[in-house]
Amino acid sequence: MNLKTLEHLWTAFVEGERDFTGINLAGADLNHWSLARVDFWGADFSRANLTQANFRRANLKQAQFSDAKLSGADLRWADLREAVLVGADLDSARLEGALYNARTQFPKGFNPGEAHMWNLEPGATLATKDLRERDLGGTDLTAADLSGALLVNSQLFGVVLKKANLLSALMGDSDLRYADLRQATLMLADLRGADLRGADLRGANLIGTNLRGCQLANTNLEGALYSDSTQFPRGFQVPKTLHHLAPGASLWGADLSGARLTGVDLSGANLAGANLMHADLWGACLANADLSGANLLGANLLGTDLSGANLNQTNLMQAIIDLPGERAAMVSFNGQTA
Amino acid sequence: MDNSPFRRIVLPALLASSAGFAALTWPMASDQAVQVSDRLPEPLSLWVDSALITHQHKEFSIRYIGFAIMSSVAIGIGTAEAMRSRQGRSQRHQSLLDEVLKAAGDRPLVDPSDIDYAVAKPEAAATPLAETERPTVTLDWSSLVQGTAQSNPQASTPAEAGILSTTLEDHALYHIQGANQQQCLALAVEGEYYRYYRNRPDVDKAQRLVQQLQLQGKKAIATVDDSGYIVWVRESEPPQQAVPWPELAIAH
Numbered sequence: 129m130n131l132k133t134l135e136h137l138w139t140a141f142v143e144g145e146r147d148f149t150g151i152n153l154a155g156a157d158l159n160h161w162s163l164a165r166v167d168f169w170g171a172d173f174s175r176a177n178l179t180q181a182n183f184r185r186a187n188l189k190q191a192q193f194s195d196a197k198l199s200g201a202d203l204r205w206a207d208l209r210e211a212v213l214v215g216a217d218l219d220s221a222r223l224e225g226a227l228y229n230a231r232t233q234f235p236k237g238f239n240p241g242e243a244h245m246w247n248l249e250p251g252a253t254l255a256t257k258d259l260r261e262r263d264l265g266g267t268d269l270t271a272a273d274l275s276g277a278l279l280v281n282s283q284l285f286g287v288v289l290k291k292a293n294l295l296s297a298l299m300g301d302s303d304l305r306y307a308d309l310r311q312a313t314l315m316l317a318d319l320r321g322a323d324l325r326g327a328d329l330r331g332a333n334l335i336g337t338n339l340r341g342c343q344l345a346n347t348n349l350e351g352a353l354y355s356d357s358t359q360f361p362r363g364f365q366v367p368k369t370l371h372h373l374a375p376g377a378s379l380w381g382a383d384l385s386g387a388r389l390t391g392v393d394l395s396g397a398n399l400a401g402a403n404l405m406h407a408d409l410w411g412a413c414l415a416n417a418d419l420s421g422a423n424l425l426g427a428n429l430l431g432t433d434l435s436g437a438n439l440n441q442t443n444l445m446q447a448i449i450d451l452p453g454e455r456a457a458m459v460s461f462n463g464q465t466a
Numbered sequence: 467m468d469n470s471p472f473r474r475i476v477l478p479a480l481l482a483s484s485a486g487f488a489a490l491t492w493p494m495a496s497d498q499a500v501q502v503s504d505r506l507p508e509p510l511s512l513w514v515d516s517a518l519i520t521h522q523h524k525e526f527s528i529r530y531i532g533f534a535i536m537s538s539v540a541i542g543i544g545t546a547e548a549m550r551s552r553q554g555r556s557q558r559h560q561s562l563l564d565e566v567l568k569a570a571g572d573r574p575l576v577d578p579s580d581i582d583y584a585v586a587k588p589e590a591a592a593t594p595l596a597e598t599e600r601p602t603v604t605l606d607w608s609s610l611v612q613g614t615a616q617s618n619p620q621a622s623t624p625a626e627a628g629i630l631s632t633t634l635e636d637h638a639l640y641h642i643q644g645a646n647q648q649q650c651l652a653l654a655v656e657g658e659y660y661r662y663y664r665n666r667p668d669v670d671k672a673q674r675l676v677q678q679l680q681l682q683g684k685k686a687i688a689t690v691d692d693s694g695y696i697v698w699v700r701e702s703e704p705p706q707q708a709v710p711w712p713e714l715a716i717a718h
Contacts, residue, residue, distance in 0.1 A: 147671065149671070149674075149675065149678075150674075150675070150678050169664070170678070230646065231646075249648075250648065263664070263665075265662065265664065265665060266650050266651060266661070266662040266663070266664075268648035268649050268650060270649065283665060285651075285662070285665055285696070286650065286651035286662045288641070288648075288649045288650065288651075290649075303665075303693070306634075306639065306651055306711070308641065308649070308651075323693075326634075328711070328712055330712065348712050
């Protein structure tokens with residue numbers, strides 16, 4: 129590490145440069161430097177003095193911090209996935225909301241959970257978390273809970289969000305090209321201006337989703353669910369392969385397995401032979417619906433209005449059903465199941 | 467101790483007061499005062515003469531000492547007041563600076579005017595530039611990254627550096643599952659799988675990243691699209707599972 133490199137860093141930073149991918153700052157003295165939001169992907173900070181440095185929201189993915197002094201450093205919301213922190217001094221460092229994954233190497237005895245860091249992995253619980261303007265491209269977040277999460281203007285190219293819960297998530301202006309959103313719940317999500325070209329949204333739940341201004345060229349929407357409250361881009365011709373969920377809708381034989389259909393009004397709908405296995409129909413209205421021959425194995429029917437529904441040969445095995453008040457009270461009293 | 471009020475206010479006041487007293491009483495103590503007073507012009511010479519302790523001026527000299535004491539005290543008080551006011555201005559300036567730094571939290575703790583542009587651009591060192599003539603510094607980042615790209619001169623063209631002129635649609639896309647059981651998007655090129663690595667906004671950055679990865683022993687390529695370049699890294703081991711990306715049949 130020579131002084132000239134530091135001078136170059138200063139000069140470029142002042143000129144507005146924020147992309148320092150792969151820069152070699154091994155052994156540098158950067159204590160008290162403010163480098164928030166700077167892109168240091170793959171940079172080398174080995175043995176560097178980063179005491180009290182500000183790396184808030186910085187991209188430190190794959191960066192090397194071996195034996196670096198990070199005491200008192202601000203690493204909140206920084207991306208530390210696949211970073212090497214072995215031997216680093218993290219005393220008093222702030223790491224709340226910093227991202228990590230299974231390949232992040234921490235100092236011995238360090239617990240990222242105690243530091244309130246966020247683990248980005250399949251099935252992660254990241255509800256309501258602030259992940260805006262992040263480069264999360266290619267990340268596998270299968271079945272992750274991102275309900276209410278802030279993902280505005282994020283780089284999500286090729287991200288795997290299969291079966292993820294993105295209920296009410298804010299994803300406007302995000303790059304979701306070639307994202308895997310199969311069977312993802314995008315109910316009430318705001319995707320205004322997002323780029324969904326080439327994305328796979330087969331079976332995704334788009335009920336109440338705002339897709340205004342989205343780019344949907346080459347987007348696979350086969351079997352996706354939408355309702356009258358779904359807002360598509362202006363002039364978009366909704367393909368017939370999508371399922372329109374509305375009172376009296378014809379959904380004969382549709383595959384709605386695992387779908388979150390909470391509070392949906394499907395009164396009088398034709399769901400004969402439909403696959404609703406493990407669907408969440410909590411609070412939904414299926415009054416007078418035709419469910420003959422439908423598969424509701426393990427479906428959540430708590431609070432579902434089934435009055436007048438045709439349940440002829442309907443598979444309700446392991447379905448979660450609430451009982452009428454007096455019956456439930458009796459079950460509770462006797463300690464027995466119905 | 468360096469920033470104590472004693473050092474910044476009291477000590478200068480004491481020194482100024484002492485200096486004032488010494489200057490005013492010097493004619494009374496010095497043997498050379500008579501000779502000096504002879505050489506001084508008319509009003510000053512009379513003033514010095516009056517301060518000399520002689521039998522003729524004894525009463526006046528005592529009054530003069532009182533005057534000197536009062537004057538030196540006034541000098542001390544004046545100096546203390548001046549120093550206190552200077553410190554107040556300095557503190558206000560510092561607090562303003564702190565606010566500016568707090569507001570511009572994402573900037574480094576360095577004043578742009580402190581940067582030696584001649585160092586950044588050696589050829590400009592001979593002729594110092596005016597404030598308005600600062601050069602636009604163009605940096606060659608390849609000299610700063612680990613394992614310099616310049617050390618690989620044979621890879622001078624984008625094609626040689628692994629930059630493909632083809633778009634993503636020209637290749638078969640897959641979802642692959644590696645040893646860590648995690649899935650990711652991959653490109654199939656000549657029977658090999660290239661895992662998605664990163665988007666880059668321009669050809670220079672894409673080329674630099676590809677070369678950097680190549681120097682780490684990884685085979686990397688980049689494809690072009692309307693928003694820049696996409697860098698892909700070859701999977702060293704065959705994936706456990708490779709599922710073709712679905713037919714992109716639905717377009718509007």
